[in-house]
Amino acid sequence: MKELIVRGPGRLVWEEAPAPGLGSGTSALVRPIASASCDLDRRLIAGITPFKPPFALGHECVAEVLEVGEEVTTLTRGDLVSVPWKIACGQCAQCLAGRATACTTVPRHAAYGVPAGGHWGGLFSEVVHVPFADAMLVKLPPGLNPLAVASASDNLTDAWVAASRPIATRDKARVLVVGGTESLGVLAVQMAVAAGAASVDYLDDNVYRRDLALRSGANVELDPVLDEHYDVVVSATRDHRALHRGLLALAPGGHCSCIGIIFDDPKIPLFEMYLRDVTLSVGACNVRPHIPKVFDLVRGGHCDPLLVSPTVVTCEEATEALVQPLAKCIVVRDRIT
Ligand SMILES: [Zn+2]
Numbered sequence: 350m351k352e353l354i355v356r357g358p359g360r361l362v363w364e365e366a367p368a369p370g371l372g373s374g375t376s377a378l379v380r381p382i383a384s385a386s387c388d389l390d391r392r393l394i395a396g397i398t399p400f401k402p403p404f405a406l407g408h409e410c411v412a413e414v415l416e417v418g419e420e421v422t423t424l425t426r427g428d429l430v431s432v433p434w435k436i437a438c439g440q441c442a443q444c445l446a447g448r449a450t451a452c453t454t455v456p457r458h459a460a461y462g463v464p465a466g467g468h469w470g471g472l473f474s475e476v477v478h479v480p481f482a483d484a485m486l487v488k489l490p491p492g493l494n495p496l497a498v499a500s501a502s503d504n505l506t507d508a509w510v511a512a513s514r515p516i517a518t519r520d521k522a523r524v525l526v527v528g529g530t531e532s533l534g535v536l537a538v539q540m541a542v543a544a545g546a547a548s549v550d551y552l553d554d555n556v557y558r559r560d561l562a563l564r565s566g567a568n569v570e571l572d573p574v575l576d577e578h579y580d581v582v583v584s585a586t587r588d589h590r591a592l593h594r595g596l597l598a599l600a601p602g603g604h605c606s607c608i609g610i611i612f613d614d615p616k617i618p619l620f621e622m623y624l625r626d627v628t629l630s631v632g633a634c635n636v637r638p639h640i641p642k643v644f645d646l647v648r649g650g651h652c653d654p655l656l657v658s659p660t661v662v663t664c665e666e667a668t669e670a671l672v673q674p675l676a677k678c679i680v681v682r683d684r685i686t
């Protein structure tokens with residue numbers, strides 16, 4: 350079977366690898382049919398992250414189930430599933446407490462497409478081993494377009510959680526989304542609107558993304574001074590100055606969800622935040638429990654993830670398309686079940 354491998358900075362190649370076997374009764378083998386680039390992927394390919402090649406790329410996809418182990422009860426060959434980015438058992442104390450990102454059955458940071466906790470394969474590959482199929486995979490409801498929910502594995506669901514959680518505990522929330530990565534900011538705008546925000550403003554220098562944010566329901570013509578304006582800020586930027594600006598834009602009692610990955614050590618205005626009694630959340634999102642809700646939002650037309658995924662390509666075109674700079678890219682493969 351073929352795997353999409355990051356070989357070195359800017360070098361993305363399809364390579365032949367032995368097909369994985371089931372290996373255990375709780376496992377499944379799946380074949381990705383719609384794999385999306387995460388906003389992190391372009392930086393992984395460029396070699397500007399702490400994660401060093403070679404490794405198989407990809408941690409967002411919808412796949413068809415090829416085969417399941419004898420202990421798997423919820424899935425069967427031919428099912429279409431969302432494959433969450435995180436490898437997690439569903440049974441340990443951390444998983445049972447809703448913290449699958451801290452699962453203790455597998456190495457810390459075990460995930461698809463990022464060599465942080467071992468190598469678990471990538472979701473652009475032809476066949477993927479899922480060690481805990483019942484605990485990890487989420488079946489698509491009939492009629493849902495796989496392309497529209499290809500990024501439910503990570504970015505789309507992350508945007509929903511980052512926006513909806515703080516909005517749910519505030520009346521008529523005024524929201525600021527600080528954009529900067531390819532898709533997360535625009536998706537957060539859509540999700541803030543879906544979660545019932547009173548208003549959504551979008552801050553970003555990039556004209557292309559500002560247009561997508563406008564079409565997603567945001568106001569993009571902002572006042573020069575944003576300080577103390579917003580109940581909720583979603584920071585989807587890699588630029589620590591933009592994060593800083595977002596934090597100072599919080600009104601007293603506000604909350605900032607930081608979902609853009611910043612590798613260096615940004616300056617955080619802690620005293621200003623202290624005086625305003627604001628909170629900041631940072632962290633990889635445990636997407637699995639929220640994926641069914643995201644399916645409902647897409648099915649009900651409450652968000653339009655394809656707006657940030659204008660490029661749909663075949664596997665042959667993937668090595669070039671995935672390094673293009675502006676938006677998400679979806680790689681498709683025919684079904685065989
Ligand atoms: Zn990701």
Ligand SMILES: [Zn+2]
Pocket residue numbers: 437438439440441442443444445449451452453454455
């Ligand atoms: Zn676990």
